Amino acid sequence: MAEDLKLTILKRLADGDVVADTSAAFKDVSVEAVLGALKSLEIQDKVTYETLATEVWTLEAEGRDQLDNGSYEAQIFNAVPAGEEGISIDELKAKFGAKAVLGQGKGFANKWIRKSGTNIVRVAAAIVDQTQADLQTVAATGTHPDASVIKALRGRKLIASKKLLSYAVRKGARFSTELKKQVTDLTTEMLQSGAWKEAEFKKFNFDSLGVSPGSGHLHPLMKVREEFRQVFFETGFEEMPTNSFVETAFWNFDALFVPQQHTARELQDTFFLKDPVAASSLPAIWPDVKRVHESGGYGSIGHRCPWAEDEAKKMVLRTHTTAVSSQMLHKLAQEPYRAAKYFSIDRVYRNETVDATHLAEFHQIEGVIADKNMSLGSLIDFLGVFFEKMGISNLRFKPTYNPYTEPSMEIFSWHDGLKKWVEIGNSGMFRPEMLRPLGLEDGVQVAGFGLSLERPTMIKYGIDNIRDLVGHKVDLGMVESNPACRLDKKMGKEVFQRTD
Numbered sequence: 001m002a003e004d005l006k007l008t009i010l011k012r013l014a015d016g017d018v019v020a021d022t023s024a025a026f027k028d029v030s031v032e033a034v035l036g037a038l039k040s041l042e043i044q045d046k047v048t049y050e051t052l053a054t055e056v057w058t059l060e061a062e063g064r065d066q067l068d069n070g071s072y073e074a075q076i077f078n079a080v081p082a083g084e085e086g087i088s089i090d091e092l093k094a095k096f097g098a099k100a101v102l103g104q105g106k107g108f109a110n111k112w113i114r115k116s117g118t119n120i121v122r123v124a125a126a127i128v129d130q131t132q133a134d135l136q137t138v139a140a141t142g143t144h145p146d147a148s149v150i151k152a153l154r155g156r157k158l159i160a161s162k163k164l165l166s167y168a169v170r171k172g173a174r175f176s177t178e179l180k181k182q183v184t185d186l187t188t189e190m191l192q193s194g195a196w197k198e199a200e201f202k203k204f205n206f207d208s209l210g211v212s213p214g215s216g217h218l219h220p221l222m223k224v225r226e227e228f229r230q231v232f233f234e235t236g237f238e239e240m241p242t243n244s245f246v247e248t249a250f251w252n253f254d255a256l257f258v259p260q261q262h263t264a265r266e267l268q269d270t271f272f273l274k275d276p277v278a279a280s281s282l283p284a285i286w287p288d289v290k291r292v293h294e295s296g297g298y299g300s301i302g303h304r305c306p307w308a309e310d311e312a313k314k315m316v317l318r319t320h321t322t323a324v325s326s327q328m329l330h331k332l333a334q335e336p337y338r339a340a341k342y343f344s345i346d347r348v349y350r351n352e353t354v355d356a357t358h359l360a361e362f363h364q365i366e367g368v369i370a371d372k373n374m375s376l377g378s379l380i381d382f383l384g385v386f387f388e389k390m391g392i393s394n395l396r397f398k399p400t401y402n403p404y405t406e407p408s409m410e411i412f413s414w415h416d417g418l419k420k421w422v423e424i425g426n427s428g429m430f431r432p433e434m435l436r437p438l439g440l441e442d443g444v445q446v447a448g449f450g451l452s453l454e455r456p457t458m459i460k461y462g463i464d465n466i467r468d469l470v471g472h473k474v475d476l477g478m479v480e481s482n483p484a485c486r487l488d489k490k491m492g493k494e495v496f497q498r499t500d
């Protein structure tokens with residue numbers, strides 16, 4: 001079929017050199033089919049064509065009705081019997097419905113009919129239905145010689161304009177009336193037989209889009225993580241290795257001076273491993289940790305509770321990234337003294353009831369700063385700079401309790417929309433009961449702070465159920481199509497100053 005149309009076009013050109021207007025030459029063929037044929041012939045250089053756009057007027061449903069049955073005013077006129085009595089308005093309404101009102105109005109204006117009491121009577125003896133005649137002209141020619149008629153008919157919504165595409169076609173550089181199948185590949189056989197000399201090769205289409213190469217997509221959490229990493233790098237932090245999700249209770253709790261009787265260490269809060277249940281040994285510093293827990297030291301009286309090696313050997317899924325910070329600080333203490341700034345952004349696990357905003361696993365953003373001059377004031381100062389980079393300048397701190405920091409501060413930010421202070425993180429100065437057994441010398445202070453990665457991400461990407469962000473229900477389309485993330489000043493305000 002398509003081949004036939006192409007041949008027909010070529011034959012027409014052979015006969016007359018040009019086809020001035022395809023809509024006239026191929027009345028019964030759709031514009032799409034004509035264009036398809038022309039495109040294919042153009043690639044073969046057999047024709048060239050240019051697009052002609054003309055405006056034509058077509059009849060709307062009401063226009064078609066009045067073309068077929070007469071204008072409403074003529075229909076009404078014809079329904080009014082000649083004579084004094086005429087017809088009652090109610091009867092016309094019953095017969096013509098909404099058309100009755102329109103037709104009467106026009107009829108009065110044309111002085112064809114008039115009102116007489118509750119009846120309509122004829123004024124004119126006979127009428128000429130000019131509207132119907134005009135509609136006939138438009139239907140036949142697509143327009144009307146009198147522009148005011150077009151205007152009036154359009155005003156009455158009887159006609160509407162439509163763009164009609166057609167094409168003017170000329171012979172191309174390689175015009176012929178023959179259609180050869182075009183070859184796409186040059187083969188060895190063609191070279192050997194010499195068939196390539198006769199072959200017509202298909203032109204390359206450099207405008208066509210290729211198959212897009214498959215690629216991976218970063219999860220929104222990873223995009224936001226990357227932005228935070230950059231903020232840490234900008235402020236001189238080194239990244240901690242957080243690739244081990246399993247830790248001993250020793251590094252997760254004991255080294256942090258969390259008493260062995262603390263509720264966080266119970267099954268309902270922490271995932272304990274079944275296999276292996278426990279580590280075979282503890283780091284060499286354990287006796288000092290035990291001593292500080294049981295009887296104190298470094299200015300502390302300790303928890304004054306028994307401390308068991310077996311409890312510290314238990315394997316857990318880390319409940320916070322501070323389990324890594326404790327090891328890094330211990331490592332730091334093995335070197336000659338230097339100030340250090342460490343950060344990590346990684347997964348932690350808590351045995352929590354899962355709901356729209358809580359999962360049993362989430363990501364923590366954590367920073368620790370070790371320095372001889374580190375004080376609570378310097379921590380507050382640093383947090384100001386850190387959050388300022390995300391556009392948050394209005395911070396407040398509220399005393400809180402962490403087993404491993406004293407003093408401890410919850411970080412609050414003013415939320416413009418909610419008109420209240422909202423919690424954005426946790427922080428504090430690590431206790432000497434933790435730092436000294438790790439080996440950090442007297443006078444070295446360490447400040448730390450932590451926040452979640454999920455909350456800023458959910459707000460940034462407008463996700464209100466965490467299960468749409470993490471887990472088996474995640475829509476991969478969301479991961480593929482979500483935009484890049486920038487923690488610009490504006491975003492900071494959005495992200496951290498919301499609690500919902």
Ligand code: PHE
Binds near residue numbers: 320428449450
């Ligand atoms: N580990 C704390 C938490 O899980 C965060 C924190 C880190 C607090 C460092 C103080 C110092 O919330």
